[in-house]
Amino acid sequence: MHFPPYGDQRLFQFPWFQDNGPGMGPPFNGPSGQTSGGSLGFQDGPQQVSAPNSPPPPFTPQQPQSLQAQGDVGVFAVDPGAIRGCLFQFTYIWLRWDAFWFFPIYVGRHSIAGFRWQRNRWVYYGVDLDNVQSFQCY
Numbered sequence: 001m002h003f004p005p006y007g008d009q010r011l012f013q014f015p016w017f018q019d020n021g022p023g024m025g026p027p028f029n030g031p032s033g034q035t036s037g038g039s040l041g042f043q044d045g046p047q048q049v050s051a052p053n054s055p056p057p058p059f060t061p062q063q064p065q066s067l068q069a070q071g072d073v074g075v076f077a078v079d080p081g082a083i084r085g086c087l088f089q090f091t092y093i094w095l096r097w098d099a100f101w102f103f104p105i106y107v108g109r110h111s112i113a114g115f116r117w118q119r120n121r122w123v124y125y126g127v128d129l130d131n132v133q134s135f136q137c138y
Helices: 009-013 015-020 065-070 080-086
Strands: 091-095 099-107 111-118 121-128 132-137
Touching: 080 099, 080 132, 099 121
Parallel strands: none
Antiparallel strands: 091 099, 091 132, 099 111, 111 121
């Protein structure tokens, strides 16, 4: 079965999709970012999904010079295999229009999802890989 646009049916096995269907309710109980219970139905065993317990590193990394010079010219697409190595690690993401600390918990063929550091807390966030200019895990 194919679930556009993600193409990975495991995405719809998150606990918040089980009862209400996609997009029908908040996935987390409160500002801590804890899940509403349950575990993911991945084939390699259950995994708890929760935001990190600490803030990201206290610095802003420098984007590689070659990418700064390119600006918005050209097409950017991050390989899912490359960013998969950053799963469950503090990762700095440079988008075409923004940059921020991110904690990825899911990598699909065309998108990533996880927690974004915003206003001094972790917020669930997803983005298409073709909007990612570069990234660096720590």
